[in-house]
Amino acid sequence: MRAKLFLLFIFLICAALVYAVWQKEMVLKNGQTFYMELRPTDPRSLMQGDYMALRYAEDSFCLKLDDKNIARAYECDRCICKIVLKHKPDSFFFQEGHAEIYSRAKYAILKGSDNGVQITSVLLAGLADENLKELKP
Numbered sequence: 001m002r003a004k005l006f007l008l009f010i011f012l013i014c015a016a017l018v019y020a021v022w023q024k025e026m027v028l029k030n031g032q033t034f035y036m037e038l039r040p041t042d043p044r045s046l047m048q049g050d051y052m053a054l055r056y057a058e059d060s061f062c063l064k065l066d067d068k069n070i071a072r073a074y075e076c077d078r079c080i081c082k083i084v085l086k087h088k089p090d091s092f093f094f095q096e097g098h099a100e101i102y103s104r105a106k107y108a109i110l111k112g113s114d115n116g117v118q119i120t121s122v123l124l125a126g127l128a129d130e131n132l133k134e135l136k137p
Helices: 002-030
Strands: 032-037 049-053 062-065 071-073 091-093 107-114 119-128
Touching (some): 002 107, 002 119
Antiparallel strands (some): 062 071, 107 119
């Protein structure tokens, strides 16, 4: 009986993990793409390898998209925000030796699930240059 309960428990944990990964993959595949301007950062860490610590130009949690899908802060006392960020991705890891490519990043490419009113479940999809072109090695 204990073995069956243990196996059921392991199955439920695996199913929950697979579902969480599937949800994130669906956001990356089907989510609305938008951009957030970045502040200059140091693209290297001695302890973690090559990565870029992301600092955003807009610190507000209430954002609205402009005509280029760039998120901008605006006053939202009682209005409905287009994007509500509870957590902003704060780092972008990349293969060693590609720091020079990603150091040109001006925008973070974010994807979020759009429920018609707001964009939620925001994930980092990549980095872009000043022309909103994705940076790739």
